[in-house]
Amino acid sequence: MSSTEPERHHAMAVNRRIVLAARPHGEPKPGDLRLEEVPVPQPGPGEVLLRTKWLSLDPYMRGRMSDAKSYAASVEIGAPITAETVGEVVASNNPDFKVGELLTAFAGWQDYFVTDGKGSRRVDPQAAPPSTALGILGMPGMTAYTGLLNIGKPKAGETVVVAAASGPVGSLVGQIAKLKGARAVGIAGGPDKCRYLTEELGFDAAVDHRAPDFAEALARACPQGIDVYFENVGGAVFEAVLPLLNDFARIPVCGLVSAYNLTEVPPGPDQRPALMRMVLTKRLHIQGFIVWDFAAQAEEFRREVGGWLKEGRVRYREDVVDGLEKAPEAFIGMLKGRNFGKLVVRVAP
């Protein structure tokens, strides 16, 4: 059996993994996550052993660290943090997968992972850099594509606003909005990210949410109001967007990163009735989604965005961190907006 040698090779190796030590209260602290070393797992019949090369860090992982009810199960205490990865097959007991191939998997924050390959997809390193399978051609890209097109439905001439706009979801939202003939306005933290949006990605305007006159600057950037607001962040950005919404505006709700670390219900006044009144008088359409709600569109997404990428019509940026042990710090920084581009960890060369 061809897999015997690599299996043996890894049998004595160590699997480093980062597990949930304690449920974070508010902002995760380094002590909430623990690096530990365990034996490399062995693939059983029909299974393969993957060595993680690329690990994706995404805001949704903060939710998995909580035990609040959500659309997905929480990470259990002592278990590795959830994450999608690109790994190399280093041992295979499954004729469908050969040693040396690259596969996506939900391996979590660890070096090695055993899978039967269900739900994995082959990554062709010739077609695009493998890490893009975690970014523009992966879950973040598909989140942007499906949420914007199914719920946001931008029309030519409309104004599309997206927050966290230099991130992997937001940057594609704005670029697709442009491809559909809409005006794209990005919100990002700091002048470098804003410059990147307008100068490199072709956004029509970019607004720095850290600027003291943020709300006024957003209003100036949207002289015709807002028709689509792709919600990634909540909080003060949502507050500034609300008065600018046009009648019949659509709000795909993809994330609320500003609220993920909240530990208390914010003080009053209660803005919920005012929001509902605005929903009524402006005929707003607010809809939450996660990418898996549109799983049936995965092929279409990869074909269309893959095509745009090849043709140079969409671009992406990665923020690469080297070494699994750096994942916790990078993740905590991401929740504060410290990354610039899709945050990925290069776990193995």
Next chain:
Amino acid sequence: MSSTEPERHHAMAVNRRIVLAARPHGEPKPGDLRLEEVPVPQPGPGEVLLRTKWLSLDPYMRGRMSDAKSYAASVEIGAPITAETVGEVVASNNPDFKVGELLTAFAGWQDYFVTDGKGSRRVDPQAAPPSTALGILGMPGMTAYTGLLNIGKPKAGETVVVAAASGPVGSLVGQIAKLKGARAVGIAGGPDKCRYLTEELGFDAAVDHRAPDFAEALARACPQGIDVYFENVGGAVFEAVLPLLNDFARIPVCGLVSAYNLTEVPPGPDQRPALMRMVLTKRLHIQGFIVWDFAAQAEEFRREVGGWLKEGRVRYREDVVDGLEKAPEAFIGMLKGRNFGKLVVRVAP
């Protein structure tokens, strides 16, 4: 000219009308509305004079009395309150309309109205009682039909909850939900209205929002959760509905009658972030609408609901008030849920 005689007949008559004397602060008070007498207007070329027979009273009118920005212009101080009416043509300078015909019109709270007939529709008193043109076959019926079918999209086996369920919109929402194979749960004020929903309209359950255990009773009435919540009221009812919503629930927002009289932003905590979090985790779809957004479906609505009405598959109830001078009191009572069925004023026999 055949119209000369009736014109002369009414020229000396008096037009009673109820005008906005002052913008209500909170709940409208009798002094905010004023009955006055003015000369009957005379139809010009191409116009007709309508004598109001039926006047519709609807919650949206509270909004028109405010000067807050909304989807429709406010009533000006000194002008008659907006309302749809059924009136009889008593003088006509328009060959399309004959004396004696009944027309819908936005005549407002008054005895007489001059119109060129644009936007009016002929009411056939043989087909259904003329007042139904203001209820189940009019704007409230079409509001129920279009909001439920375009946004709520109830599927067989799902649970549809509607508040103000014995009113003209809510009662048809529940009956259409039943026709689509869904479970219909109505919320109404008091045991008589609740009994009416289950015993006369065929709702599966009815819950009294005045009962001290309202939230628990609603939960018991919805053992499979809530898939569609047709929002007419807001406030405490919405509060009780929220935890029962299923993933992918749809919330057509048609009205917020509990909030129409609010004068201050309610105290904290701020529930808006929690609502947005629920939108995300449950993938809720919240959408405001008014009936005119679906104006293109008017013919389809009248054909389909008119057919159901003839076949006895849907029913309605009216709360008739006699005399224009009773309109203010009836309207103020309606905002407190004192009417039982579609509230209409019989202005002339």
